[in-house]
Amino acid sequence: xxVTSQLKYDQKNVRKYHYFLLLSLIQKHKKISRSQxxxxxxxxxxxxxxxxxxxxxxxxxxxxxxxxxEVGRKAIFLEINPHGAYIIGIExxxxxxQIALVSLNGTVLTKRQFKSEEKGKPEVVLDKVASEISLLxxxxxxxxxxxxxxIGLTMAGLVTWPEGKALMVPQFQWNEVEIKExxxxxxxxxxxxxxxxxxxxxxxxxxxxxxxxxxAVCIHVGSGVGGAVMINGEISRGTCNTLxxxxxxxxxxxxxxxxxxxxxCLQTFICSSELExxxxxxxEEIFIAYxxxxxxSKNLIDRAKKYLGITIANxxxxxxxxxxxxxxxxxxxxPILLEDIEQITDEHMWKPLKRTFKLAHxxxxxxxxxxxxSALVLNExxxxxxxx
Ligand SMILES: [Zn+2]
Numbered sequence: 449x450x451v452t453s454q455l456k457y458d459q460k461n462v463r464k465y466h467y468f469l470l471l472s473l474i475q476k477h478k479k480i481s482r483s484q485x486x487x488x489x490x491x492x493x494x495x496x497x498x499x500x501x502x503x504x505x506x507x508x509x510x511x512x513x514x515x516x517x518e519v520g521r522k523a524i525f526l527e528i529n530p531h532g533a534y535i536i537g538i539e540x541x542x543x544x545x546q547i548a549l550v551s552l553n554g555t556v557l558t559k560r561q562f563k564s565e566e567k568g569k570p571e572v573v574l575d576k577v578a579s580e581i582s583l584l585x586x587x588x589x590x591x592x593x594x595x596x597x598x599i600g601l602t603m604a605g606l607v608t609w610p611e612g613k614a615l616m617v618p619q620f621q622w623n624e625v626e627i628k629e630x631x632x633x634x635x636x637x638x639x640x641x642x643x644x645x646x647x648x649x650x651x652x653x654x655x656x657x658x659x660x661x662x663x664a665v666c667i668h669v670g671s672g673v674g675g676a677v678m679i680n681g682e683i684s685r686g687t688c689n690t691l692x693x694x695x696x697x698x699x700x701x702x703x704x705x706x707x708x709x710x711x712x713c714l715q716t717f718i719c720s721s722e723l724e725x726x727x728x729x730x731x732e733e734i735f736i737a738y739x740x741x742x743x744x745s746k747n748l749i750d751r752a753k754k755y756l757g758i759t760i761a762n763x764x765x766x767x768x769x770x771x772x773x774x775x776x777x778x779x780x781x782x783p784i785l786l787e788d789i790e791q792i793t794d795e796h797m798w799k800p801l802k803r804t805f806k807l808a809h810x811x812x813x814x815x816x817x818x819x820x821x822s823a824l825v826l827n828e829x830x831x832x833x834x835x836x
Contacts, residue, residue: 449488461508463499464832466491472501472830474509475552476659500526508532508552533595535825536581536637539644539817540564540573540603542671547580549588549596550822554655556815557592560584568686570614570625577601578634597829598638600821602629602647604672605665610688612641618707619671640824643663645674645692646683648775648810651680654823657811665692665769667759669785673715677767683827688824694763695719699755717755720778720814723748735782753785757792764801775810785790 466489473488474480486496502585503526504510509527530553531548539557541564548559559579564573585593605617612628612784631639649666652658662681668674671696675698677684684691695715696708704726716722720731727734727748760772778785786809812819 466495466499467502468830468832470496471503471508474503474526475528475654475762475826475830479527481523481525482671483523491561496576503530506532508553512804522536530555531595533597533829534592535597535822536583536584536599537818537821537825538581538599538601538732539584540577540578540601540602540620541644545573545577545580546815546818547577547584548583548818548822549592550651550819552826554651554812554822554826556818558584559815559818564620569620570620570622570627571630573620574625574627574722575628575634581635593749596637598629598640598744598825599635600647600824601631601639601641602644602817602821602824603641604644604674606688606690607641608645608692609642610640612639615688640828642824643674643689644668644817645818646676647776647824648812649676649678649815649818650774650827651812651816651820651823652808652810653681654826655812655819657808658773661771661806662770663767663769664771664773664774665763665767667694667756667763669718669720669756669774670776671719671721673759675763676778677769678769681779683695686795694759695760702755714755718752718759718778723752731778731782735784749785753787753789753792753793758783758796760807761791761796761798764805765798769805771806771808773808773810775816779809801829 470485473485483493486493498505500509507529509526509730512527513523526600530551533552535550537550544563546559546561549557549693551557560583562576562580583796604619606615607613608615614622614625614627627641628639635715645666645668648668650800653664657662662677668677675692677692694711696706698710698712699714699717700712704716705711706713706716723734724731731828734745734748738749763772774786790807802818810816
């Protein structure tokens with residue numbers, strides 16, 4: 449006999465499931481009609497109509513421009529109301545801390561920032577974050593305040609999920625910092641904390657260049673090398689929320705000393721801090737010398753390109769994604785790194801997997817940190833329709 453109370457989906461839950469399912473489909477498709485929603489979900493037109501009415505009443509969805517339907521009838525489309533709810537996105541970075549109010553479609557509405565102090569103590573930085581959020585909210589219309597879903601925070605380093613504890617952030621020398629717990633105790637909102645590469649991958653899949661793909665890998669090259677993986681639309685986290693962290697894969701057992709204390713890690717070949725250490729000049733000068741075809745720099749950058757190509761070929765074998773997203777300051781500031789990258793990758797690719805994937809570049813740009821942080825929250829909000 450089935451005991452009703454043990455059923456996971458009682459009627460109220462089914463309703464909630466359908467509500468967020470339709471909301472996430474509208475988010476994904478940008479513009480979609482009620483009948484298309486009914487077709488996709490195999491729900492009746494009446495049920496879809498009722499739930500859409502609720503979504504419109506809750507101001508999460510709006511009707512948009514009528515267009516002629518196939519049979520000459522006017523069709524009304526539904527889209528996310530960008531001002532239906534808001535998210536506070538925070539990026540803690542070695543240069544600065546950015547705090548922004550972000551709309552549901554990933555647009556930054558207002559932003560504050562302060563400079564990061566080298567070796568800033570966690571409680572000092574987080575107190576400043578909390579007071580900057582209060583200032584940001586004072587500056588904005590109170591109507592925004594009421595509609596804030598939660599706070600998202602993103603940073604480099606190892607962060608546990610969902611506890612939001614920073615286990616290790618080498619840039620700040622933070623260890624075991626309870627970021628989520630600390631901010632939640634100071635502020636009246638839920639807080640989500642994750643690694644910045646995962647949040648960039650989420651942001652690009654919700655708002656950016658890879659929204660039509662379900663299986664994706666992000667390779668992030670900056671002062672370190674990071675990675676994140678999405679399988680069937682869900683971020684893969686692994687046991688310690690570090691799945692995809694490829695920077696410390698050993699590429700040369702007798703290679704250069706990495707800052708992790710081992711030899712020949714992947715990042716010693718391609719990240720800016722390691723190239724600077726090797727060449728003993730700032731990264732800009734390495735690329736200026738490369739433009740002038742100076743031999744030493746050509747060797748260094750060509751080697752970086754080769755290892756980036758090998759990395760792409762390796763992640764294709766590991767995860768078989770539809771798309772590999774290349775992101776991070778090194779990729780954005782020095783596009784020359786991607787010159788011939790398809791060909792280089794091809795040379796190192798296992799034959800059956802050649803040409804099975806696309807390479808994409810991050811498109812969100814300079815606000816990708818705070819938009820990524822807001823994507824963490826939006827993704828959790830929409831996930832309420834997914835079965836655990
Ligand atoms: Zn290492």
